[in-house]
Amino acid sequence: MSRATESASQAATPTYTLHEGRSPLVVSVPHAGTGVPDEIAARFTDAARALPDTDWHVHRLYAFAEALDATLIVARYSRYVIDLNRPPDDTELYPGSAQTGLCPLVTFDGTPIYARDEDRPDADEVDARRRRYWAPYHACLEAQLARVAGLHGQALLWDAHSIRSVVPRLFDGELPVLNLGTHNGASCAAPIADRVWDAARASGYPCVRDGRFRGGYITRHYGRPARGVHAIQLELAQRAYMHEAPPFQIDPDRMQALQVALRQMLEAFIEAAAKA
Secondary structure, eight states: TTTTTTOHHHHHSSSEEOOOSSSEEEEEEEEEOBOOHHHTTTTTTTHHHTTTSTTTTTTHHHHOOOOOOOGGEEEBTTTTTTTTTOOTOOOOTTSSOOOOOOOOSSSSTSOOOOOSGSSSOHHHHHHHIIIIIIIIHHHHHEEEEEEHHHHSSOEEEEEEEEOSOOOOTTSSSSSEEEEEEEETTTTTTTHHHHHHHHHHTOOOOEHHHSSSSOOOOOHHHHHHHGGTTEEEEEEEGGGGTTOSTTTOOOOHHHHHHHHHHHHHHHHHHHHHHHHH
């Protein structure tokens, strides 16, 4: 089998899970997936097979959003297969900073993902992965935003992420717990973003707005306030709800406390948009 060819069984495997709600809120979880096709995993280093850069348990963290009648889209495959929060042409999102690409070659710490240079995906394989994994997720996300906008006249996109608290290659020091990104105000109307920011500050967790993580491709591409689509990315420091060392287990008490704050932020998002 060539690297650019997927087996029939892999092609039939869903690339995401979807829960459709009827509120204007759409929660996107592009990096919680842990699936890696065997043919790709066989070329990984042992360290990469542990998938250390996964947004661990984020889909479970936001499970409460169904009670808000939100739509949830959750990727099933690892970001090491393809990063759904990167542009399809792999242009840089944060010029001047360390980058993680469309089909990453190194971990967040800069160590190789592939055991040998010849194991790295070539251009044909990258294109095949883009069509197989990236395109369906974005087609679904676009369709869901259009659907809820048709119901409400607007759509609210919450792009949900998490990361280890300390990753020296990507940022200095310890990351605040709540990192709100609105692409410097371009992806969400200011009055709406302000209400969400107020809820973040009221939570008591360390927080920052449009800091190191200002929003990736999903926030930047879909956030169009003038067209009624308001997008916010939240990057969470994982210490707030889990143990950051393997086996990356949830801390139930911390998770429950964080969910209270997340729910308040999502409710503020919905309420502010209804009044805008």
